[in-house]
Amino acid sequence: MLLTLLLVAGWPLARTIWFSFTDARLGRIGENAFVGFDNYLAYFDGQWLGVLADGLWWQSVWNTVWFTLVSVSIETVLGMIIALALNQVFPGRGLFRAIVLIPWAIPTVISARMWNWMLHDQFGVVNDLLMKLGLIAAPIAWTANADTAMWAVVMVDVWKTTPFMALLILAGLQMLPDDLYEAARVDGVHPVRVFFRITLPLIRPALMVAIIFRSLDALRVFDQVYVLTSAASDTMSMSVYARQELVEFQDVGLGSAAATLVFLVIALVIVVTLVAARLRLGEAGER
Amino acid sequence: MRWRRRLGRIGFWLLIAAITVFALFPFYYAVISSFRAGSDLFTVAYWPEAFDPSNYAAVFQRQPFGRNIANSIAVAAAVVTLSLVLSLTAAYSLGRVRFRGRTTLLFTILSVSMFPQVAVLSGLFELIRVFGLYNSLPGLVLANLILTLPFTVWVLTTFMRELPKELEEAAIVDGAGPWTLVWRVFLPLMGPAVVTTGLLAFIVAWNEFLFALTFTLSDEKRTVPVAIALMSGASAYELPWGNIMAASVVVTLPVVVLVLVFQRRIVSGLTAGAVKG
Numbered sequence: 001m002l003l004t005l006l007l008v009a010g011w012p013l014a015r016t017i018w019f020s021f022t023d024a025r026l027g028r029i030g031e032n033a034f035v036g037f038d039n040y041l042a043y044f045d046g047q048w049l050g051v052l053a054d055g056l057w058w059q060s061v062w063n064t065v066w067f068t069l070v071s072v073s074i075e076t077v078l079g080m081i082i083a084l085a086l087n088q089v090f091p092g093r094g095l096f097r098a099i100v101l102i103p104w105a106i107p108t109v110i111s112a113r114m115w116n117w118m119l120h121d122q123f124g125v126v127n128d129l130l131m132k133l134g135l136i137a138a139p140i141a142w143t144a145n146a147d148t149a150m151w152a153v154v155m156v157d158v159w160k161t162t163p164f165m166a167l168l169i170l171a172g173l174q175m176l177p178d179d180l181y182e183a184a185r186v187d188g189v190h191p192v193r194v195f196f197r198i199t200l201p202l203i204r205p206a207l208m209v210a211i212i213f214r215s216l217d218a219l220r221v222f223d224q225v226y227v228l229t230s231a232a233s234d235t236m237s238m239s240v241y242a243r244q245e246l247v248e249f250q251d252v253g254l255g256s257a258a259a260t261l262v263f264l265v266i267a268l269v270i271v272v273t274l275v276a277a278r279l280r281l282g283e284a285g286e287r
Numbered sequence: 288m289r290w291r292r293r294l295g296r297i298g299f300w301l302l303i304a305a306i307t308v309f310a311l312f313p314f315y316y317a318v319i320s321s322f323r324a325g326s327d328l329f330t331v332a333y334w335p336e337a338f339d340p341s342n343y344a345a346v347f348q349r350q351p352f353g354r355n356i357a358n359s360i361a362v363a364a365a366v367v368t369l370s371l372v373l374s375l376t377a378a379y380s381l382g383r384v385r386f387r388g389r390t391t392l393l394f395t396i397l398s399v400s401m402f403p404q405v406a407v408l409s410g411l412f413e414l415i416r417v418f419g420l421y422n423s424l425p426g427l428v429l430a431n432l433i434l435t436l437p438f439t440v441w442v443l444t445t446f447m448r449e450l451p452k453e454l455e456e457a458a459i460v461d462g463a464g465p466w467t468l469v470w471r472v473f474l475p476l477m478g479p480a481v482v483t484t485g486l487l488a489f490i491v492a493w494n495e496f497l498f499a500l501t502f503t504l505s506d507e508k509r510t511v512p513v514a515i516a517l518m519s520g521a522s523a524y525e526l527p528w529g530n531i532m533a534a535s536v537v538v539t540l541p542v543v544v545l546v547l548v549f550q551r552r553i554v555s556g557l558t559a560g561a562v563k564g
Contacts, residue, residue, distance in 0.1 A: 114316070159309075238405075
């Protein structure tokens with residue numbers, strides 16, 4: 001069984017890394033020659049070639065990082081608010097929890113399509129609403145405009161994954177002991193103070209886990225970018241870049257090199273997190 | 288003091304209402320749009336005024352959408368079954384049998400679930416070509432297993448660890464082998480956990496896009512997300528929005544029902560996968 005897992009996950013990864021050192025093309029993937037690091041960076045005829053010399057790649061890296069930072073921050077704040085609301089006892093809580101969960105269950109592609117329609121430049125409901133409220137004077141082409149396209153992608157992601165964030169934070173909230181709050185209430189501490197002085201420090205571990213999970217997920221974003229703006233360079237993510245080289249341009253070598261870089265970035269984040277977690281555990285153990 | 292509390296109550300309910308609207312509006316708007324056909328669609332409406340099912344008819348006539356749904360169901364069902372069978376066996380060995388490097392192995396499995404999908408794309412592409420599974424449903428099942436197996440193994444292992452050891456010992460004394468143990472003793476006890484994990488695996492397989500987009504070629508082999516993403520009209524600027532919304536509603540409805548019915552289990556499964564780790 002473990003062999004299956006290794007085969008299913010490990011083997012393709014190993015092959016991808018191997019391809020990144022070859023000149024394989026999609027049509028003749030079997031016959032390829034070893035080319036060393038040429039796909040990453042090469043000096044040929046007076047110019048630099050390879051993924052690392054491609055401005056579009058760096059643009060996609062920047063896009064992905066920006067997307068991850070912005071969307072995960074918004075999701076954390078919104079998720080926290082929703083989790084605090086869900087932590088209260090009120091009639092209809094079960095139903096409310098189910099409602100909150102719905103966006104999470106809708107396939108990403110479909111939620112991207114729904115938002116795509118709502119953000120439509122001429123007939124979209126978002127423009128209509130904003131114009132009725134007098135916030136904008138003329139309709140905005142959300143997904144076509146370079147300034148707003150990335151926000152559209154962030155919007156879709158926030159809508160879809162905030163529930164996940166809220167649930168993870170809620171699980172952390174529910175593990176907190178009640179007597180602490182009882183004591184704070186008796187002492188007449190202001191609720192806002194309670195939140196920042198008691199709740200936030202106590203759920204920090206759960207919060208960190210949620211943030212890390214979401215960030216790793218956001219770094220490999222593909223679906224909503226592909227559907228909302230296809231391959232526009234303003235919003236291209238690392239995953240979209242790699243797939244474009246691989247499938248559209250048929251360049252398995254270059255695409256694999258980009259994919260390997262994506263993998264390395266995410267692996268690096270995982271390793272750093274694990275080391276940090278272990279260090280903190282070590283500290284806690286010494287005390 | 289009293290009016291302040293009342294104000295707080297009102298504020299709280301306003302917050303709940305705002306979150307509900309935020310969560311439901313896109314879906315609601317897709318539903319009302321899907322029932323508006325022709326030029327109707329090009330005026331913004333907030334309330335369900337029209338009830339024209341022609342978009343729904345068009346979706347099924349203009350492309351093999353019924354076939355796409357059947358594909359999605361077949362792939363998701365196969366993925367759920369395979370990953371449950373495989374991960375139950377794995378969870379037994381990981382949760383019960385002690386061996387060296389068990390924790391490392393568990394963490395490796397967890398990190399596999401954090402893999403970026405593109406990283407395995409070209410390797411998997413070759414594998415699928417070699418097996419002759421390109422543009423076929425079994426190929427998609429194989430690809431999706433990469434996504435589901437790590438977390439089904441992880442969640443089932445955490446559940447397995449919580450079961451009392453005495454039960455297992457009693458069964459072994461009674462002469463049960465490992466196979467009987469897993470299928471006769473653990474499976475009935477883990478029923479709820481298995482349902483939860485199965486549901487999560489189903490949702491993942493149902494939503495999967497990148498593999499399905501890359502490993503299929505013809506309309507008849509596509510799964511629903513790919514079919515909806517590639518739906519286009521006469522030109523790139525003339526997307527058939529009514530049809531797209533109708534298709535989206537058809538596909539989303541079962542998932543929404545699943546969530547409403549099983550929300551408690553989904554929540555427990557999601558948090559077990561993340562927090563207990």
